[in-house]
Amino acid sequence: MMSMMTMTIKADEINIINETYLCLTGRWLTSRIWVAQGFKHKERATPASVSFEEDAYGIISREISYGDVIGFYHTHPNMPAFVSTTDFTTMNAWVDALGKPLICLIEGKDGLYTYYWRGDGIYNEAKSIKIGNFFMGVICKE
Numbered sequence: 491m492m493s494m495m496t497m498t499i500k501a502d503e504i505n506i507i508n509e510t511y512l513c514l515t516g517r518w519l520t521s522r523i524w525v526a527q528g529f530k531h532k533e534r535a536t537p538a539s540v541s542f543e544e545d546a547y548g549i550i551s552r553e554i555s556y557g558d559v560i561g562f563y564h565t566h567p568n569m570p571a572f573v574s575t576t577d578f579t580t581m582n583a584w585v586d587a588l589g590k591p592l593i594c595l596i597e598g599k600d601g602l603y604t605y606y607w608r609g610d611g612i613y614n615e616a617k618s619i620k621i622g623n624f625f626m627g628v629i630c631k632e
């Protein structure tokens with residue numbers, strides 16, 4: 491089921507510039523509060539999505555070795571931080587692949603938005619802060 495927050499991106503609404511994309515590794519301090527740092531896999535020239543196919547090997551390897559992948563951060567340089575259709579399907583795929591809920595941070599021209607992705611298109615409202623390469627957040631509602 492699609493969420494009300496999912497929107498379709500039209501090609502002419504996107505300016506193609508490099509967006510930042512980070513895998514977040516960290517840990518949960520409580521059942522609702524997490525801390526993480528971002529590590530970059532690559533600077534990409536495609537807009538507005540969390541990646542799956544390009545970076546899957548490195549991220550799944552990281553999860554197998556350390557078990558500390560807690561989510562993803564990416565930017566929407568020229569658009570609001572809504573969940574795009576690509577973000578939506580990709581986050582569902584990541585939750586399935588890693589077998590656990592994940593944080594999805596999107597920083598758009600309207601600010602930093604946080605989604606706690608539980609799978610099957612279900613996500614909860616959350617808040618987070620970003621200080622350089624470090625992130626901290628809280629799930630607002632279970």
Ligand SMILES: [Zn+2]
Pocket residue numbers: 538539540564565566572573574577596
């Ligand atoms: Zn996106």
